Amino acid sequence: GEDVEQSLFLSVREGDSSVINCTYTDSSSTYLYWYKQEPGAGLQLLTYIFSNMDMKQDQRLTVLLNKKDKHLSLRIADTQTGDSAIYFCAENRGNMLTFGGGTRLMVKP
């Protein structure tokens, strides 16, 4: 299986919260990232969290990190249709980024 794992698909209603989960493997990863990819576009850096933090909040985005379980999550509050995209988590492993397979978020009006 993939070293960085994400569920493939998430569907939510507009206005609800979305939670996208990720598990990673390298406990020595210094930074963990969330990228967003809209159709036909490249990857947009959304946010990142340093490994000595448990939580980081940036407007509607909240990142939670559980180092013991190697679990990372991205919560999007008040999800909008414009949030529909593929979300990738990535870990900084050995000075290189290793990406998960991406979670496709679909927001229904």
Added chain:
Amino acid sequence: ETGVTQTPRHLVMGMTNKKSLKCEQHLGHNAMYWYKQSAKKPLELMFVYNFKEQTENNSVPSRFSPECPNSSHLFLHLHTLQPEDSALYLCASSQVMGESTDTQYFGPGTRLTVL
């Protein structure tokens, strides 16, 4: 706009053609990367250049040939490609590869179709 541009955005080529993809970054970064994104695989790192020197070649077939003339520009020369090479090719840059705090910024990608 991330400060990383790629041209062309779309490319259709035959298996006997030779073409090149171009990436330019306006961020003053020193490291540049090529990734391949296929429909059914995770993002795959292909090549890394750090201060114009190639530091990673992730077992990429020789029909892909990278070139980095300076820290701002990166090319991917393509020849004798196969249909399975059809994918989105993404370029990224970062300040300095190898530092644990390094963050990569991506271009919009070139959608390549090999007929």
